[in-house]
Amino acid sequence: MLVRPEDWRPQGVADLEDRAWDALRETGRSVCVTAGAGAGKTEFLAQKAAYLLQTGLCPYPRRILAISFKRDAALNLSLRVQQRCTPEQARRFASYTFDAFTKQMLDRFRMAVPAPYMPPANYRIVFPVKGDYQDFFRSAGRPNIDHKRFEAAIANVSLPIDDQDIKEAARLFLRAYWEHQYGNFAEVLLTFPMINRLVKYILEVNPEINQALRLSYGAVFLDEFQDTTSAQFSLIRTCFEGAETRLTAVGDDKQKIMGWAGAMDRSFDVFTETFNARRISLLSNWRSHEELVRVQHVIAAKIDPNVELAIARANRRVDGDVVAIWDFKEREAEVRQIARWIRTEVDAGRVAPQDVAILIRMKANDVETELGPALEAEGLILRNLDRRVGDIAIQDLLTEELFETLFPLLRLAASGRNPEAWTDSQARLRILLGLSDEDDAALGRLQRESGVFVRELRAYMDEHPPAAATAMEVLNRALSYVGRERLVGAFANYQRPADFERVYQGFLILLTECTAGQAQWSDVLDRLEGLGQVPLMTIHKSKGLEFHTMIFFGLDNRTWWSLNNDGGEEMNSLFVALTRARQRAYFSFCLERGRAFEWLDELLAPVGVQHIDGDLIA
Template identity: 55%
Template sequence: MALIRPADWRPQGVADLEPRAWEALHETTLNVCVTAGAGAGKTEFLAQKATYLLQTGICPRPRRILAISFKRDAARNLAERVAARCPPEQARRFSSMTFDAFTKHLLDQFRDAIPEAYRPPSDYEITFVTDDQVRAFLRRAGAPNVAADALTKAIARVPLPLEDADIKPRTREILQGFWHEMYERYHACLLTFPMINRLVELMLRTNPKILQALRSTYAFVFLDEFQDTTYPQFDLVKTAFGAGSTALTAVGDDKQKIMGWAGAMKNAFAEFNALTHARSIDLLCNWRSHADLVEIQHQIARRIDPEVELPEAKQDRLVDGDIAAIWEFKNRDEEITALAGWIAREIGSGRVAPHNIAVLARKRVDRVESELEPALAAVGVTLRNLARNVGAIALQDLLAEDLTTLLIAFLRLGVSRRNAAAWTCAHDEMGRVLAVMEDDPAGQRQLADQLSTIARHVRKTLQTLSLDAGEVRGLVLSLIEAIGENALRSATPAYYRDADFARVVDGFVVLLEESIDASHSWSEALDRFEGLNQVALMTIHKSKGLEFHTMIFFGLDSRSWGSLQPDADEELNAFFVAFTRAAQRAFFTCCEARGGRIDWLEELLGDRVPRVSLQSA
């Protein structure tokens, strides 16, 4: 395919970019640190920069671009945007994955290169260690006075091998005991993601050939949501790409740092700039929210950073009446009933679609679901808890899986012969799985024939099956067999291990079974599976990177936000993140029975966010 001269290249799929985004896009020789506030369009910026690098040949074949995100749906969203803007042979040189997926892929691919003393077996299992488990270990290790979080931080921050680490002898002894227990005490070798980061960093540091191969593969690396980068992740970035052979672009916003509890660095951007001597560029536009909402967001942003510039709102206001308010209630029954009624009326009036409404909870999402779901069901509205697990995988993660995308596309083709979107999706995904190039006519004909064969197989199978959840596993396994399990797993590094692939398959089966049980047709079941016409319920952390027409935050009170104080930076950041998910409206419920008012916050918001009864809103 002919390349485009850099001077002639124009943005793909959008009218234009803001001037500062053009600066950051054109900077290809220096590392770049891009501050992108709420609604600044950082995903679109990264997609445009990837497209620019690929279409102009600045990232030449066969070198690739690596984009690392923190959430699966964010990684997939970015990959889809690049695929929509570039021919397949160029888009295939763009790898978008989460940090955990990236490090796990390197561990699985080069496990044998890890020094023997720390080399895990191939059948290791991933675990998430709780404070109670850490405290139990410390008691066994004869160190009950050591704080659990201190050990957790040390596991993440102390590089391997422990024998060479510059730490106190007693600290070394405790850490060695922890690693030994994780490898030997349980039914299988257990690894946390911070441990995997440390193992991969050790592997790269002690194997120059693998390190050089990695640097030769990726000419450019994008680091999304960089404010939430942890110390072991940053150490891995330094080892892998810190020598200058790869151009780095870090994107994020300190005002949206909400992962300090999970080990996020205190000064991520300052350390990145010190390491890479990056050029710093601030994006100023807000493409998500209209001007009235942006002004309120700016009040919060100024409390976090007094020097922050007022963004230029690029979205139109499409609604009348209040665009932000605190809805007050005397008791829980009144809160639930009134909220469910308001949502039903808004949907019924056509002002907003169900999937464009999100209910965010600070904590106890399951409890909110148990209260709100029956009330919404009574008025004909379905609530979808995206924070829950299906099988052993989070629902929100399952929906972003490559396997899910492909299976749903084929099931849609089985339900309807004329579904252009499903055919295009299946074609693109199968082309990726089978590595069929766009300029390969014979390969394209073979791909089209295989798609038609699989679609007919699915259509025939669905016609013979009753709408029975008991039939789902057999259906899914036969579809995977028709696609080709080996090809599927080879094309997606995250499916390399049997346990990881099985977890996604099992989650898919569980969710489809649930959807069938609540449906009267296969088409309705697939709609339920994908969350169409359902109101989303999630935590703040799960909402990061998403946007909704109307956001309703459940519980603005001193109990839900017990740690939100004027000097609690990360809690205020979390509040800011919650508020900025909204494109048109943002509301908060406040119930006297659940907790008291947060007076200083309401004073900060001022008259722009009035306290009203829902009946008068």
């Protein structure tokens, strides 16, 4: 039942800040929302989705399209909308990453790509590195090409290449690369930038497809917009510029850390000018308490001198220093003391291991090798979320639809009564099966069938202790119950068998690893989920996440070789690292690794950030 816009109230929260109300109610034009760290961007977008769907401002059967930069952000937004809306309303909300959106468009309209660019159905997605490009350069007789500039050209030059106004030599070389990817391997090899260009080409030469896209979506949300590349934005323009569809771009220029990957300059200005958008800034910080917000503001002001001070909405719940720089002379002492400090905090009950994050700038595998044994000596496990299991990183696997659908069933079978896992599994299966929330008979049947399956799987797990062979059987039984074909049909990411297999094999590898040394399946699933483990991740993978305590490993001029007093993307990275924390944020400095930043000490000292002798922290 629809409600009048003036009578609509926020769903699941008490209220919104005044500026959030303004951005939510603005439906006559597109909106550019600047939302700083902890401002609740996901909640705001979920509330706006609920507002548009529940008031009829996005009328049936039109849908809302949300495009996020990262997979976990897209998933979190989708889950939040499911919490704020009825199942029927939530089904009209489509949340993708840019890559997933373009891939499902190509898979759906592949036959509309003109020759010679139409790929076969069994194309393979690849992620070329410098050496792959250099192999092509050598084969083409031009070994001295800069691979970064060439990669940017692939991403930004539209199709067909012969029609583009670029230098003849560049045109011939780019065309040769496309021909190389299409004709020199057992399968056609496509990168996501190439898929982006193919989808743009489809829409440009098939206006009826573009018009159908515009009619399908009454509203479009663009999350983490500061990281949008020029190629991605050009596709958005092709899709929606001049249409009646209203766009809402949300993000924070101070958190732009993807310039190296092609994030465009002046992104919010360009969006505002292109779509005649209204600009609104949100001020609340719902994540961090006042002392953390003051420190964050000092860094933010170095990035943007005109930034407004955020309003801290969280309460401080810990004693002692909440932001500090830990000083060490030697690397061995650094890793030993950090491990001891975490052990002390966990033993005191102040924080759980999984809520103490180790953030690094790069080279997670190297840090794991160094820091992991020190934590192990204290009875703790360091979980490198950057580590690949098969062809997928652990952090990416945990946000895959396959994992999110099967894991609650495994948890139920292993632990018996688990209301949270039961609710989660039923919600996901309802969506997968397309069941109406009002179809009591179908929902009852789903509950009975799920109950029978969980009891059968529990019986098998009770009789078969954790091991590699039984891990495969457990996973396959869960997959058989849910149905591989259902998953493939429901999620665009799995339309191609190779994409499904990549995720399935990663799931199986990680599940098998977690059985080692475990006698109980519930302990296996705890390890799989990361409970009781200290997460290690790069800053770029931490965006959108939050932790009780953040320890940044490596504040020195070698690790941060390009950090300077003039701002820039490295300063943005420092800001992002600091804003992941709810209660505490510490920076570890080791003289053996590099020198300290005197200007940073002078900047932070007035807001209470002091150096602490690392030997005294534990």
